[in-house]
Amino acid sequence: MFTGLIESVGFVVSISKQKNTRICVESSLDVKIGDSVAINGACLTVVDIKNKLLCFDVSPETMLRTNLSYLKPKDPVNLERAMIAGVSRLDGHIVLGHVDFVSTVKSIKNLGEHRELDIYIPSSYKLTVVSKGSIAIDGISLTINYVFEDFIRLNIIPHTWDHTNLYTKRIGDYVNVETDIIGKYVARYMEKYDKSSLDKFIDNLL
Incomplete structure (x- = not known):
């Protein structure tokens, strides 16, 4: 779950489309493997981290229903980590990360x-x-x-x-x-x- 308050703008470094689509983004967000991060509002899971490179596997359904399929290297993307319940204010609104x-x-x-x-x-x-x-x-x-x-x-x-x-x-x-x-x-x-x-x-x- 997210708030819709963007924490940073990252930049697409690579997009590989083999068995699955993997998108890697340059970002200084403090995350670990397994964390949820919304990219342009689509909830994805961090599967690999190399220095400041965060990589995400993207399902065919997500590629079909979001604008992630139009991304190219160097494109800017909005990034937000999942909210922490009960710790901070909900300054935006409830965003599920499920693009309609x-x-x-x-x-x-x-x-x-x-x-x-x-x-x-x-x-x-x-x-x-x-x-x-x-x-x-x-x-x-x-x-x-x-x-x-x-x-x-x-x-x-x-x-x-x-x-x-x-x-x-x-x-x-x-x-x-x-x-x-x-x-x-x-x-x-x-x-x-x-x-x-x-x-x-x-x-x-x-």
Whole structure:
């Protein structure tokens, strides 16, 4: 489990695709073999460490469902170690490291020192995003400012822009998206029950 607060940006050194895909990233993160690390929001396990080189085996499912399949040597990636329960504040939001889908950047606008970032959202995930709710983009915990018909709008503060891989993004680039787990459970509940049942459930809560 993660918080969506990126600890550092690493750089891809190598990607080998034989029996399994192995991605090696240059990073100074303090980790050991077996630790979980989110790369662009995808939870992976450290399988080898050589000096500052961290290597991860990536399953076919992860390659299929994330933007890791588009990575090339020298690409920057967002890195976050798994959270430590009960030791530090949960400053972001609950991020599982299970990417829901890969989307693309619709637009990027400069608003003084801030940036306005629009990301496409497929209709099948529309119910899981709400204005002022949380979402993870390439593993970064962000707040949704507005929800439109097929995209969401995010405001990126200078610190987040400068200390994640967002500064490299261009229109049309791929990003990993993980919607809020609470929103997914609510959407699942709404699929299972009709409106009258949902209204009754809410009335009982009140």
